[in-house]
Amino acid sequence: MAQEVRSPDLGGDPAPGEGRSRRSIVIAIGALLLGMLLAALDQTIVSTALPTIVSELGGMEHLSWVVTAYILASTAGTPLWGKLGDQYGRKKLFQAAIVIFLVGSALCGIAQNMPQLIGFRALQGLGGGGLIVLSMAIVGDLVPPRERGRYQGMFGAVFGGSSVLGPLLGGLFTQHLSWRWVFYINLPIGIVALFVIAAVLHIPARATRHTIDYLGTVLIASVATCLVLVASLGGTTWEWTSPQIVGLAVLGAVLLVCFVYVERRAAEPVLPLKLFRIRTFTLVSVISFVVGFAMFGAMTYLPTFLQVVQGVTPTASGVHMLPMVVGMFLASTTSGQIVSRTGRWKVFPIAGTAVTAIGLLLLHRLTEHSSTWQMSVDFFVFGVGLGLVIQVLVLVVQNAVSYQDLGVATAGATFFRSIGASFGVAVFGAIFTHGLNSQLDSALAGQSLPPGTGPEQIAADPRAIAELPSELQPSVVHAYATSITDVFLYAAPVVFVAFVVAWFLKEDKLRGSVTAPDASQTLASNPVERSSYEECARALSVLGSRKGRREIYERITARAGLDLLPAASWLLLRIRRHGTVEPARLAETTPVPLRAITEASRQVEERHLARREGLQLILTDDGVEAAAKLAKAREDSLAELLGDWWGPERPTDLVQLVEELTAELNGSDAERPHLPDPPRDHRA
Template structure:
């Protein structure tokens, strides 16, 4: 039995071999593989934003304005429903093969979307594309955990977050450029060369370790929850437009959705690994956060789908410039999301953000309702920014508070559950907004031209189906038609405002529990992704603790440990004392020679230890004195206290084995394992963590 530096005992046989504790350098093939993963993530992330800008042109080419929302909804529904399956199948059958399959499905869907000849074909192919997109999202993040150690993981997760942030900005711009200068079909064709490069690199370079982890896949639960979502979204989008609300079709869909939801609850109660455990809903914070997440998805994606239509049709802005005009919303979202996350991580206080975020989102929707065909660019930019600001304030915090409210064993599924409800909300938002828009547009156009003879080819039905028909109207008639479009689009924001206000009211009932130290602000992949990323509890804690793997993080860890123990030692000196306690001796020269710690830092720390008589020289080695043993013992105790603060009630007597494993891995990477000590028979050189 061996004891790690946190006081955890366990047999080495019980623990898998951790990734090698690197010296800050990663093998070139790993870097190339991560580049390919970033390309895969870019495909999925970009496709959520690039299409919206092209929608008005797509409708003009293919017709079917009343079905416009389904171009977005089909992708969201398919990717959301498929994500849990991709995650579990990757655990069972290997992520590399599954990731390649996801890329192929996505590329086939993209090619078929580009070749679509009518709106129904495009919607069907978008669903196929969404199936692959869900796999790209979840598997790319999971593979990073297979490739790099916890110490290195933080920097790469930051890259994935940057991809999401960049896609939010680039999507509208690229969508406009392709639509205006090439064809809307290039919005989909652009995926092909990127995906092929990623596929080739993954096939030739990516080598993953075999994983023995097995899961019981909740196929029935996944199919049921996807079917329930489809039924309810069909009711929301087709009711009152394609079919009357009281029609047998709508009533049948509604009844089917309710019955299947009841069956789903029964199935999940008996499932070995439920896709959405019912016990989570007994936690008030999770239930409230799930509802608020639904509302945020509803408002965000509903608005983002129709704002380009407003800008291009009503304002007469080119597709490219419509992407530029939407940048204030993206900037507001990213600024608020980043700032709120930093404040929460520093202060531990979070309740103000969901309250302020939902309130400002409701205000933003009411402001968007005020827009019309005469609104100035400056006014639109301000309103867009306010709306994005509200979304950014609330999105960042919802995942965090859910993670803080659940037991360790439910951490992964609760995280994906929170984003799952936002995905379902997005699907509903786009569908409901589409239904409202289609209904209001028909009514407004009919009112505007009742009894007025229209030019040939410019009937009310033609105007409703294709906004380009507006060009056939004489100037005197064009103004009322533009006003009809403007009011129909902005009315959807008015209808969405009470939903956001409901979220504002619910946010007041959230209980502001003290945050565990390990629960840091989520990265952008969790706050901007439209579909849930399925990760285990181990993966989630590893993500949160990966800050310990950064040079700054390690320095702060040792500074905190030293302060808790009541000493004024340098962080590097505390690190060296703990190494001596664990291994018996250190050789400062070899630490500097074979590790990335600067020689000046090592020598200064060694000088401080010797000056205070905490260690003595025996040849080239430093060995603890009696006083040094006492200091090291207090430092070790402070490290245990620090861990308790980080992991809270998760680090109890019954702590899970994989949590013990994570702590051991992080400890080995921070302090260096026994086999890495200089002078070992196998000649292994020392590669310590970097405190200084």
């Protein structure tokens, strides 16, 4: 999460995408997508398998740690993978992450008890964090800035698809093969990715030196672990006033003080404390924590409700979860687009937290007699609430910070969502376990029970319910239902706190370069780890899309005071760059349609801005003047999107990014454009 200190590339290194065939890039991207798919699926595929896992291995009270161990390990490892990849080469580190992930997956598959599974899940999470952060970073090594938005959109689609496929695949494997195949399935996919990466991924080794904050990383992970242990073990395994819980709480507080001390002196802190001086960042961090708390806590325990209480199969429980995922996608996509187009965003954190709280209250009302229709509606409402807020939080925090802090601020906000996720799963688990034990004791008190069907056995293995006398089974199922749905009732006030906090957000004007984040920034359980340069390139690269190109040429044509088709402006700038252009060949070498090129050619000739010499178009004197106006307007427009980031002290890498994107808008890197000076009324 620390801010990257960029150093210039070594002389002679090719630019991203230079010297590589389209086929080799596509194959390499495909292998990276496989690696990303592994990590993304493992955040969701386990949820529908959890009830079966705890039934076989025992220990329902440890269910939450199967999820929490993965999240904590991936969260702690993410910043280290990013820095080590910069320092020692991303290809080697990516291969190492795959190996660690596959070893963890294989060990999870052969685990014989819950402690083993939890430990192996932590190892798997450590590799998973590396897969996500390094695969996204390698895209920047393979393709130029203009194309990154398209390719990173594919990675976002993988996250979106895994949110849908994960619960379904987890249910299918559990029901028709074994829960162990939830982990074994990673092995063939990972091995293919490993060999393809070794064979086709060739990226220059750019050694960027970092002062890696190992101590800060260990301390913040330790603080989070202490808090999660207190939340999950307090009142269940140990009393709240027991020496163990008090000791863990005190240790967590001491480690937090040490963390603050270390971060104030770290050269590249894992979480820069200066960010908390920015009011918007602090408020967004609180809301992100709560959103992660509710989102992953609910996603972990809803499959247990469906399978144990409703009696549906693991596969069917994955299908039942779809309305929540659909609601989340629809709301997040819609809110992100509305904010990007209107610049108004404050309504979404407020509405999102309110709807999420309502969704939790609806989930609390579910019983063993609830219909599929009622559950689907309640799941959908809950998903819509999450979707309304998760997209906007990343966008808001990016809009509130300086360019230098763009990367670390994004990582910071998503870090708190990750910690909230692990904390939420643990708290949900503690409330569920405590409530279940109490409910089962009440339901079975004074009853004559078959051997192996006491409250402790039923709490550890839901399959024991089937061994009870038929007249006792409804009360035990009701105990499970009440214990799970009570969790949502306790979570509602926590989300209400986020609703109150959201009202204090200040709706600053949205910077033009801040665009809706992709799914990898909003759905992942581990923090985003990108430098400021990479974040800005991701956002601005939308201009390289066909729609974005048309919009920007409409804007710069108007800005230049010319009455031309967008394609005609593009054609004039193309001729200006290359001297001559053959329109018939442009359709073969550029993504602009032939019809648009033909109409543009006709217009520039009719306006006497260009003349024919054989098959070639050459600028006239009037055309030279018009093209110069367009070039200036194009450069001004792109820099204007950066708002107050484009100030007198703008960093070199930002200047380089704008130069690259400006040149690439015409499909060539031959020209280094003159960039405009910052506005005189710049505010820092």
